[in-house]
Amino acid sequence: MSAASPESARIYTAALIVIGDEILSGRTHDKNIAQIASWLGVQGIRLREVRVVPDVTEAIVEAVNALRVRNDYLFTTGGIGPTHDDITVDAIAQALGVPVVVHEEARAILEAYYTSKGSTLTEARLRMARVPEGAGLIPNRYSGAPGIQWGNIYIMAGVPHITAGMLDALTGSLEGGAPVLSATLGCWVGESEIADLLASTEKAFAGVQIGSYPFFRDGKTGVNFVIRSTDAEELAACTTQLTQDLAAQGHHAIEGGI
The missing domain is CATH 3.40.980.10 (MoaB/Mog-like domain)
Structure with missing residues (x-):
């Protein structure tokens, strides 16, 4: 990082x-x-x-x-x-x-x-x-x-x-910090099933915030995760780690969301 x-x-x-x-x-x-x-x-x-x-x-x-x-x-x-x-x-x-x-x-x-x-x-x-x-x-x-x-x-x-x-x-006339970057993952899973995983992942990546947005579609429950950071490397690392950890629990993450 x-x-x-x-x-x-x-x-x-x-x-x-x-x-x-x-x-x-x-x-x-x-x-x-x-x-x-x-x-x-x-x-x-x-x-x-x-x-x-x-x-x-x-x-x-x-x-x-x-x-x-x-x-x-x-x-x-x-x-x-x-x-x-x-x-x-x-x-x-x-x-x-x-x-x-x-x-x-x-x-x-x-x-x-x-x-x-x-x-x-x-x-x-x-x-x-x-x-x-x-x-x-x-x-x-x-x-x-x-x-x-x-x-x-x-x-x-x-x-x-x-x-x-x-x-x-x-545009360009206001002083600001680093732009906020984001990545989105979607997963067919109940939000409560992976709440602890999201909390531990966000804690492991101090410069990242993870938003969790549940939905119900086609008779199934799913969640879109929006991962935000001002650091591109940290954003990529967190996205990769969350994808792997979801897979380890049997959940396939879809890049770009559902």
Whole structure:
């Protein structure tokens, strides 16, 4: 096994606040949690917690102030559009103790965008140029309205494909540790039958985490194991050892999962 350097051993963490009454009501199914978690993993950052809050200023303020101080990064999605209930910018500015201002670069971007569409920058649309004072912008190649960055807070749209574009624009710009690598094994076995084996395997490989995901299919019980590590050699060694130990107990592990 290769030894991790002090830099790669540093674990960078992020939290996500999903903002919107439509998520909590069930009218809209959130797709951003999975895509942000996956993107963060590639950047070497662990998504440690997610909170879903309504379009209520007090709830947003409390969540922002709680999560931004115990994580390296905080992401928010939703509530930065042109309508009266898009209160995310105002709430985050309140949490930070700074005023809301119109970002002149954001104004220019929006004006150019709507002019190119044969339209104008109305007062409602100008709301999307409002930021907490001192903020920078996150490019948005889809709808003109940029995302917002203030310190370690990244304020993004709630529409998944726009969120994805903003993540693309941020790729490589955040400091992170070693990317999290993973391997998957599937096995037709009851989870309780191999619980002790999983515990002993994870203990033997200190830099590895093993997730166990049972399922019932075709009248049979099975489990998929997702093995994660920032060290490729340790990941491979653990995967090989678990495969051999399952075989020793009479269980055939299928690479890639079932």
